[in-house]
Amino acid sequence: MARRQARFTAQELADDPRLRDHSSGLWREGLGDVQRGLLTSAVRCFAANGFHATTTRDIAEGVGLSPAALYVHFPSKELVLFEIVRTGHERVLTRVQDPSVLSARGDGPADRLRAVIAEYTAWHARHHVAARVCQFELRGLTAGHYDEILELRHRTNAFFRDTVARGVADGSFAQVDVKRVTRAMLSLSIDLVRWYRLGGSDSPEELGEFYAGLALKMVAR
Amino acid sequence: MARRQARFTAQELADDPRLRDHSSGLWREGLGDVQRGLLTSAVRCFAANGFHATTTRDIAEGVGLSPAALYVHFPSKELVLFEIVRTGHERVLTRVQDPSVLSARGDGPADRLRAVIAEYTAWHARHHVAARVCQFELRGLTAGHYDEILELRHRTNAFFRDTVARGVADGSFAQVDVKRVTRAMLSLSIDLVRWYRLGGSDSPEELGEFYAGLALKMVAR
DNA sequence: GTCTATAGACCGATAGAC
DNA sequence: GTCTATCGGTCTATAGAC
Numbered sequence: 001m002a003r004r005q006a007r008f009t010a011q012e013l014a015d016d017p018r019l020r021d022h023s024s025g026l027w028r029e030g031l032g033d034v035q036r037g038l039l040t041s042a043v044r045c046f047a048a049n050g051f052h053a054t055t056t057r058d059i060a061e062g063v064g065l066s067p068a069a070l071y072v073h074f075p076s077k078e079l080v081l082f083e084i085v086r087t088g089h090e091r092v093l094t095r096v097q098d099p100s101v102l103s104a105r106g107d108g109p110a111d112r113l114r115a116v117i118a119e120y121t122a123w124h125a126r127h128h129v130a131a132r133v134c135q136f137e138l139r140g141l142t143a144g145h146y147d148e149i150l151e152l153r154h155r156t157n158a159f160f161r162d163t164v165a166r167g168v169a170d171g172s173f174a175q176v177d178v179k180r181v182t183r184a185m186l187s188l189s190i191d192l193v194r195w196y197r198l199g200g201s202d203s204p205e206e207l208g209e210f211y212a213g214l215a216l217k218m219v220a221r
Numbered sequence: 222m223a224r225r226q227a228r229f230t231a232q233e234l235a236d237d238p239r240l241r242d243h244s245s246g247l248w249r250e251g252l253g254d255v256q257r258g259l260l261t262s263a264v265r266c267f268a269a270n271g272f273h274a275t276t277t278r279d280i281a282e283g284v285g286l287s288p289a290a291l292y293v294h295f296p297s298k299e300l301v302l303f304e305i306v307r308t309g310h311e312r313v314l315t316r317v318q319d320p321s322v323l324s325a326r327g328d329g330p331a332d333r334l335r336a337v338i339a340e341y342t343a344w345h346a347r348h349h350v351a352a353r354v355c356q357f358e359l360r361g362l363t364a365g366h367y368d369e370i371l372e373l374r375h376r377t378n379a380f381f382r383d384t385v386a387r388g389v390a391d392g393s394f395a396q397v398d399v400k401r402v403t404r405a406m407l408s409l410s411i412d413l414v415r416w417y418r419l420g421g422s423d424s425p426e427e428l429g430e431f432y433a434g435l436a437l438k439m440v441a442r
Numbered sequence: 443g444t445c446t447a448t449a450g451a452c453c454g455a456t457a458g459a460c
Numbered sequence: 461g462t463c464t465a466t467c468g469g470t471c472t473a474t475a476g477a478c
Contacts, residue, residue: 034461050360052273056454069462071455135415136357139271177431180423183416184409184435191408194356202401210398214405217438255443277472290444292473449474456467 007053010062013044020198023130028087035073037063042080047132051081051140081137082145088134089152092123097159109167110216116163117215118208121189124196125204131193160186164219173219185215228274231283234265241419244351249308256294258284263301268353272302272361302358303366309355310373313344318380330388331437337384338436339429342410345417346425352414381407385440394440406436 013019024040031039041062045054056077057067074080095101096116105111124131138146161182167173188211196207234240245261252260262283266275277298278288295301316322317337326332345352359367382403388394409432417423423431 048360050271050273052271053360055452065461066463067454068456068464072461077454139269139274180431181435184432187412188405188408190415191412194411195404210401211405214402214439217441218435220438276470286443287445288472289446289474293443298472443478445476445478447475447477450472452471453469454467455469457465458463459465460461460463 007049007058010041010045010058013048014041014062016044016048017199018197019044019048019129021129022126022198026087026091026127026130028083032073034063034065038065038070038073039080039084043084043130043133046081046084046137046140047129051077051133051137078140078142078145081133081140082142084130085134085138085141085149086145086152088127088130089149089156092120092131093152093156093159095123096120096156109163109170109172113163113167113215113219114212116160117185117189118205118212120160120186120208121192121211122204122208124189124193125198125202125207128193128196128198135190135193157182157186167219174221176219181218184218185211188214228270228279231262231266231279234269235262235283237265237269238420239418240265240269240350242350243347243419247308247312247348247351249304253294255284255286259286259291259294260301260305264305264351264354267302267305267358267361268350272298272354272358299361299363299366302354302361303363305351306355306359306362306370307366307373309348309351310370310377312348313341313352314373314377314380316344317341317377330384330391330393334384334388334436334440335433337381338406338410339426339433341381341407341429342413342432343425343429345410345414346419346423346428349414349417349419356411356414378403378407388440395442397440402439405439406432409435 008016023043024036027036027039038059042054042059044062045058049058054077055067056070059077059080060067060070070077070080074083096119101115101119102112104115138149141149161178164173164176164182164185165178168175168178192207196202198204202210229237244264245257248257248260259280263275263280265283266279270279275298276288277291280298280301281288281291291298291301295304317340322336322340323333325336359370362370382399385394385397385403385406386399389396389399413428417428419425
């Protein structure tokens with residue numbers, strides 16, 4: 001008995017309502033249909049079973065191909081993971097920095113904080129399966145790819161810290177510990193990928209509003 | 222090239238300050254010294270590389286034994302993981318339900334909420350390496366063992382929900398959504414195992430107090 | 443209780459036909 | 461671009477000596 005026990009086949013994963021999210025529309029421009037299909041299949045497999053417990057056969061079966069076909073579209077299993085993780089990190093960072101998101105509710109620090117936390121939270125909920133891979137499968141990356149992702153994460157964290165710091169500086173917020181409070185806000189949005197399911201009592205947007213409200217309570221004067 | 226790239230040897234892991242925590246004193250009574258040593262080594266390996274990327278050789282090397290020696294002390298690699306995860310879940314649940322913890326600051330709902338959140342948070346910080354395994358390696362368990370752990374988690378969640386609900390019922394807290402708010406509080410304590418390190422700017426107790434304060438802000442009238 | 447050696451099974455990636 | 465077949469390597473777990 002030399003291997004894994006609690007695995008799920010690609011077919012089971014495709015039918016599992018707990019693995020339903022909006023990630024199939026996430027991938028970069030310029031990728032072919034087969035590549036996108038493989039990424040979507042890989043996301044489900046990695047999220048359900050983990051990177052190391054997922055085989056190239058599992059991923060390929062999810063789109064009805066043989067294991068060898070994967071290597072026509074991606075040079076390695078690790079690069080499938082990297083493509084998923086990089087795309088996810090880039091997409092969410094672009095989204096929260098989008099001017100239309102940033103200023104949707106006004107230009108005061110509280111408006112901005114509310115907007116970016118609601119957006120960041122809703123994004124993780126909408127894409128909770130892909131986001132789970134982005135948050136919890138980074139150990140499958142090579143050292144070089146891991147460093148690239150870390151850079152994106154640092155930029156994201158700095159953006160949120162700055163948003164909090166501005167409200168503290170101009171007196172809109174209380175004199176909180178910016179680093180600690182920002183980390184707590186991001187923890188809420190990140191941890192939801194562990195338990196969130198689409199089709200439950202909270203829509204991504206409702207949860208975003210709720211967590212934005214909690215974030216404002218954390219900095220209330 | 223049929224295997225992993227970014228792994229760390231047991232010796233590297235033993236010297237890594239990011240993997241220093243208080244888990245070596247965590248194990249059940251009745252276990253021998255070698256068993257405890259193997260569990261401590263396994264915790265470091267699982268936390269750093271993940272369950273599936275960790276080999277029985279890695280675990281055994283951490284205590285200077287050959288790979289075969291592990292099977293004298295544990296019947297399988299999965300049961301090493303189960304012992305770690307079950308012990309962690311039992312220990313933290315026992316701790317937050319301890320009467321001396323519960324009533325340390327008084328018997329009002331706010332006192333109790335502050336006490337249990339501070340304790341739950343500090344426990345996860347003190348044992349952040351083992352806690353990472355408890356939170357993020359559940360997929361390595363067999364279906365039966367996974368269900369046992371889920372039962373412990375449900376009891377823990379119910380305990381915290383009840384603590385919040387009492388304060389809402391007697392008017393100590395605002396009329397919040399108990400389920401959502403409780404989940405947010407636990408998310409803070411759980412997500413810290415992703416980034417927390419001992420020896421940094423926050424001690425486990427300081428972080429516990431800080432998160433207890435945030436929890437009270439979430440339910441403030 | 444520890445070791446060396448290895449059985450038995452599986453996986454990532456490649457070769458080569460079509 | 462997809463397939464079948466398979467290589468080379470690695471893993472969990474066991475056998476058997478000490």
